[in-house]
Structure formats: structure tokens, C-alpha cells
Amino acid sequence: SGLSKSKSYFIMMTPRYEYSRSAISERINLLKGLSSPFGLTVRYAVKANPHVEIIKMMNESGIHFDASSSYEAANLLAQNISGSHISLSSQQSPHNLEELLEAGVNFVATSLKQLNGFLQCANRPSTVTVRINPDAGHGHNNRTNTGGKNSSFGIWHEYIDKVLELTAQANVAIDRVHIHVGSGADPSVWGDVMDQSLVIVE
Numbered sequence: 001s002g003l004s005k006s007k008s009y010f011i012m013m014t015p016r017y018e019y020s021r022s023a024i025s026e027r028i029n030l031l032k033g034l035s036s037p038f039g040l041t042v043r044y045a046v047k048a049n050p051h052v053e054i055i056k057m058m059n060e061s062g063i064h065f066d067a068s069s070s071y072e073a074a075n076l077l078a079q080n081i082s083g084s085h086i087s088l089s090s091q092q093s094p095h096n097l098e099e100l101l102e103a104g105v106n107f108v109a110t111s112l113k114q115l116n117g118f119l120q121c122a123n124r125p126s127t128v129t130v131r132i133n134p135d136a137g138h139g140h141n142n143r144t145n146t147g148g149k150n151s152s153f154g155i156w157h158e159y160i161d162k163v164l165e166l167t168a169q170a171n172v173a174i175d176r177v178h179i180h181v182g183s184g185a186d187p188s189v190w191g192d193v194m195d196q197s198l199v200i201v202e
Helices: 021-032 052-060 070-078 097-102 112-119 157-169 187-201
Strands: 043-045 064-067 086-089 106-109 127-133 173-178
Touching: 021 052, 043 052, 052 064, 064 070, 070 086, 070 097, 086 127, 097 106, 097 112, 106 112, 106 173, 112 127, 112 157, 127 157, 157 173, 173 187
Parallel strands: 043 064, 064 086, 086 106, 106 127, 127 173
Antiparallel strands: none
16 A cells, blocks of 8 residues: 555544534424423524534524523623523522623523522612422432432422512512433323422412
8 A cells, every 4th residue: 555564553533413404493493493381482402512603593483592501691692583482591609690681581480599699789680580390300410410309499389488488578570490300211201290380380
């Protein structure tokens, strides 16, 4: 072959994902075509892939966004995404909550600490979303189980009375309830979780 046997030659291959615009558009249209008796807002989880072209494509298609950190929310705002189209649900208390609220970002309090922080903001809106742990969870492993006694995600359901007390004192209404039990969950548990969620909402 003409290559010296005393030398080694390597071809470096960089792993990569390739995304199909047509496949993304197909999925967007599928989700937007779903019906719900009380309305439906489709959100893209930015942590899946924050590439600017994907964000732009979602935004131009009318898809809203779910940010899992204050930094993701800030990056979306920097890309001229409307704050009203961003929902922030983060385990860490936002480092820039005042700025995000000023921009109209929808804040989800995932702990009593976060709820108190939100209520102390001078520019807070009159509504807030709370994430509740309904004591039910399931995932394809322990790391993806985000509900139940062994999960730190969400406000424990036994503290709902405290949540209602704090928000009532601040004259703030709860406009959404966020409940997530896990990734890769067995669909057979969804019905029970929905029943528990409806009890919580009541």
C-alpha cells in the first residue's frame, strides 16, 4: 500500500447526531394537531438540544419552551423568544429570577424555598405555578424516577396546605400545577397518577 509498516495511521471520527428538519416538522404538526378539552400548549424541553436552529424552528412553528435552568431561560430570551412562551422549572433556585420575571417568564416553584423566593420578588406577577410530588413515581431506573418518597423533585404533597397559605397571604393565585413522575415510566401507572393529580388539583 506504500504505507510504512513502522508507523500507525488513525482516522479520527467525531460522533455526531444528525437532525432532519422534515422529521421535526412532522412531529411538531402531530403534537399541535392533538386535541384537549381544556386547551393544549406544546412545549419543547430545551435540555434535549439547545441548538439555535432547532430553537428557531420550534419558535417559528408556534411551539413554547420548557427551561430546566435559569441559564436556559436567559439563553432563550437572548434569542428573542418571548418570555410568555418560556416555562422555567428548575431544581436550583434561579440566579436571575427578578430579570426573568421582568421578561414575563412563567416561573414554576419546585420547593417551598423557591416559592418563598418568588413571593419576595417586588416584580412578581399575581400568579405562580407549583410543582407537586404526589407520592407516585416511576422510571426506567432510580435516576429517572422523579416522584415518590425517594425523589427530591417537587413540593411534597403533604405541604399543599402550606403552599395555599403562603400564596393566599401574598394574594397570589396558583394558575398551573406541574406533576412529573419520571422518564421512561410504565404507561400502566399513568392512570393512577392522573387520578392522584386530579385529587391534588381539587
